[in-house]
Amino acid sequence: MKNFQLSAVRTTGTAPPPTHSTPDSPRADGIRLAHVARRFGSGDAALTALRDIELEVRAGEFLAILGPSGCGKSTLLQIVAGLLAPSAGEVLFRGRPVTEPPEGMVYLFQQYTKSLLPWRSVAGNVALAFEADRRLTRQQVQARASEYLGLVGLAGFEKHYPWQLSGGMQQRVAIARALAAEPRVLLLDEPFSAVDALTRVELQALVLELRRQRGLTVVLVTHDVDEAVFLADRIAILSKRPTVVEEIVETRIPHPRDAIETRELPRFLELRHTLMERLLGREPRP
Ligand SMILES: Nc1ncnc2c1ncn2[C@@H]1O[C@H](COP(=O)(O)OP(=O)(O)O)[C@@H](O)[C@H]1O
Ligand SMILES: [Mg+2]
Numbered sequence: 001m002k003n004f005q006l007s008a009v010r011t012t013g014t015a016p017p018p019t020h021s022t023p024d025s026p027r028a029d030g031i032r033l034a035h036v037a038r039r040f041g042s043g044d045a046a047l048t049a050l051r052d053i054e055l056e057v058r059a060g061e062f063l064a065i066l067g068p069s070g071c072g073k074s075t076l077l078q079i080v081a082g083l084l085a086p087s088a089g090e091v092l093f094r095g096r097p098v099t100e101p102p103e104g105m106v107y108l109f110q111q112y113t114k115s116l117l118p119w120r121s122v123a124g125n126v127a128l129a130f131e132a133d134r135r136l137t138r139q140q141v142q143a144r145a146s147e148y149l150g151l152v153g154l155a156g157f158e159k160h161y162p163w164q165l166s167g168g169m170q171q172r173v174a175i176a177r178a179l180a181a182e183p184r185v186l187l188l189d190e191p192f193s194a195v196d197a198l199t200r201v202e203l204q205a206l207v208l209e210l211r212r213q214r215g216l217t218v219v220l221v222t223h224d225v226d227e228a229v230f231l232a233d234r235i236a237i238l239s240k241r242p243t244v245v246e247e248i249v250e251t252r253i254p255h256p257r258d259a260i261e262t263r264e265l266p267r268f269l270e271l272r273h274t275l276m277e278r279l280l281g282r283e284p285r286p
Pocket of ligand 2: 073074075110190
């Protein structure tokens with residue numbers, strides 16, 4: 001596995017604070033979706049994207065939400081992030097209703113190229129996460145941006161502009177900025193769908209490693225069965241529209257995961273097979 005210069009940063013080695021370890025405490029990072037529905041438009045043109053979503057995200061877990069294109073994955077994640085209101089039902093984070101983007105949660109957009117500001121340097125984009133903090137001097141802002149860029153393997157690229165970087169590197173910048181907000185929960189909307197296959201493998205390893213270091217809760221939406229099985233602890237399978245959660249499966253694949261070896265495990269192949277059948281609407285093999 002590639003070394004992302006993880007040892008060079010302040011966060012390495014120390015365990016994350018145990019804010020997520022007691023699911024019943026008010027500070028626990030669990031998320032609950034209760035009867036969440038979302039319609040778009042009205043009258044004849046109305047479209048029910050989400051019908052009735054019941055889902056629990058456990059503090060500290062990596063949950064993948066798997067479903068076909070157009071079933072409402074982005075809609076669902078935006079509702080969790082407090083960026084979009086549900087038509088019915090509610091989302092609870094740390095036991096409180098989500099009505100705006102909650103502190104402690106960051107959302108990584110599907111189209112990351114659109115989320116980086118082209119007129120800002122790479123460091124300037126990362127600094128967006130914390131430069132409003134008046135207690136930090138200019139030097140401290142710079143140092144902190146560099147630190148997070150080092151974390152994602154982009155040390156030395158501070159002064160570059162997003163358009164000077166490859167797609168995979170731009171996505172690393174977006175990940176660095178997300179982490180710079182010091183979240184407890186990371187919401188990822190098909191974060192690797194626009195990068196090439198090898199970059200995807202590297203970024204997946206990066207996200208798993210960052211998640212392990214920081215004890216993050218991660219919710220990833222994807223239509224990619226391989227990605228869901230490789231990354232997640234549990235997978236929630238969505239139906240076609242109007243969408244509900246059809247089933248939740250525990251992956252039961254050991255950590256740490258390896259880009260090559262893990263994908264050859266019998267459990268990995270079995271799960272991938274079953275989930276592909278489900279997504280393609282085929283009869284399960286006897
Ligand atoms: N702002 C919107 N206005 C109208 N329809 C929307 C809007 N956002 C999403 N939709 C529709 O809701 C459905 C689910 O969209 P989306 O959540 O983007 O699906 P997914 O991310 O699973 O591909 C799609 O049919 C899409 O066209
Ligand atoms: Mg989407």
